[in-house]
Amino acid sequence: MFDTGREGGPVARFDGDGEVAQTPPDALLSALASCVSVDVVDILEKRRTPATSLQVDIVGERVDTTPRRFHHITLNFAIAGKGIERVHVERAIELAVTKYCSVRDSLAPDIKVDWTIKLG
Numbered sequence: 001m002f003d004t005g006r007e008g009g010p011v012a013r014f015d016g017d018g019e020v021a022q023t024p025p026d027a028l029l030s031a032l033a034s035c036v037s038v039d040v041v042d043i044l045e046k047r048r049t050p051a052t053s054l055q056v057d058i059v060g061e062r063v064d065t066t067p068r069r070f071h072h073i074t075l076n077f078a079i080a081g082k083g084i085e086r087v088h089v090e091r092a093i094e095l096a097v098t099k100y101c102s103v104r105d106s107l108a109p110d111i112k113v114d115w116t117i118k119l120g
Helices: 024-046 086-100 102-106
Strands: 002-004 012-014 053-062 070-080 112-119
Touching: 012 024, 024 053, 024 070, 024 086, 024 102, 070 086, 086 102, 086 112
Parallel strands: 070 112
Antiparallel strands: 002 012, 053 070
């Protein structure tokens, strides 16, 4: 188990076995989902169509060799809000993933990141 954080900031706990906290790879997926979600919410708010709910289920596929790095990540969005249209959600996610999310930009460029959208 490891506790991490910047000095004076909140602490995050990681568990190499994943029994009482996220494993480091799980935390990486959580960081990506959170980073993209913040950007999507901001973009939709700027369009004056704020999300009333947003859920992201993220699935990471890893290689079988060492190191067991990710090679494909899928973000499955479920989003709702008054006036939200699919075309605007698609554009917000595309911008978040390809332009604004610093976590995505920090990943190896050969890791494929795609997404699905469910409106409701």
